[in-house]
Amino acid sequence: MQTATTIKKGNRTKTNYVVDLVIGISFLIATAPNATGEPIHEWLSMGLAVMVVTHLLLHWQWIVAITKKIFRKVAWQQRINYILNIGLFIDMTIIMFTGIMISKTVVPLLGLELPNNMTWRSLHGLASDAGVFLIGLHLALHWDWIVRTSKRYLIQPITKRFHKPAPQLATKEQ
Template sequence: MKSKQRTYWWIDAILFTGFLVAFFLSFTGVELHQWIGVIGGLLALYHLLLHMDWVEAVSQRFLKSANGNVQLKYLIDGTLLAGFSGIVGTGLVISSWLKLALTNYSTWLYVHILASIITLLVLVIKLAMHWKWIARAVQIALKRQPAVAYKPTQLQPVPATMQGMDRRAFLRVMGVAGGASMFALLSATKSLAGLQSDVTTSSVLSSTNANLSSVSDNSSYSQFSSSFYSGTGSCSIQCGKRCAYPGHCRRYTDADGDNYCDLGECS
């Protein structure tokens, strides 16, 4: 493998691996997740710069080109560029670094997760289109060819099992990439479901609070309100979401290590 091709392969491998790891927020934590996102965005930009000649050439003759395969690759790469830009952009907006006062934080987080899911699906399609190059690159990178003594060139028939070998190579590449991507997608969809549940819970609590505020301030209401928010009548909570680790909110804290946000526990 040429040095340039080897560089391309390592960049793509690191970018894909980091992208998958970023889906498991419970494993990385918020801080490492954010660093992976920034570094991944820079690697994606570097990847684009390495292929800028191809991008410019195809851009100039995109509509005139009769090669549908090239046009499809161009559209996929454009979608990936938009996807990674959206992921990094929304990630910075909701990051704990900037600490922006967002009234619609859940919406930004929803767009961030949804953009990640769509980008991963498109990335799997791109991997499927380049599976031969990936399989060959992996084989060369991981297997050192031993020195072979010189032998006269002999014509030999093409093995009949070549098609079977190609099929096995395809299954290996897409099995690893597809399996890892499936786990990442399951993690992302679980986060979306949890976010939707939190939004629903928040809406119910807001509606309940509005209804309770219209009730006269009497002893029965005070007793109900105390038990509703604390369950014991001797303590209070600051947030009704009770997010499980790592939560979907930048205010998440867990000083007692019980995997629940302290703001949603009795204090």
């Protein structure tokens, strides 16, 4: 019998997985504004920013725990992960900020007009290229979890749907 804690943990993992999946797909789509067009690129990125904050809030306990003991005895993998995540946070912030500075849809909609300049544009491009590498590394460090959770919440439900168990034969109860 499943306890309430196990169910809660399962739901939490599922939420994390869905949020991460949405972030991953959105990021990949957002890296090609010419394919989607500027308005979709900008609005998708705005949504991505909200999802990133949600991701941070969902992992808040880990952030606090590692921050407290980063200078003490902690596994090197965790330390590398923490440093990488700080880099990723800085990179994401730069992408979002420079994106707002060169915005052609969202910011003008708010009635604001920002000066046109190339520095923010080139920084935006550089940061998004760096973001691809950093997110790649982030995924690599969590690859075991991704595989495990994908099997549980993505592959198993699909295979279950296609391989429905044969109806049980009625037992003779005489």
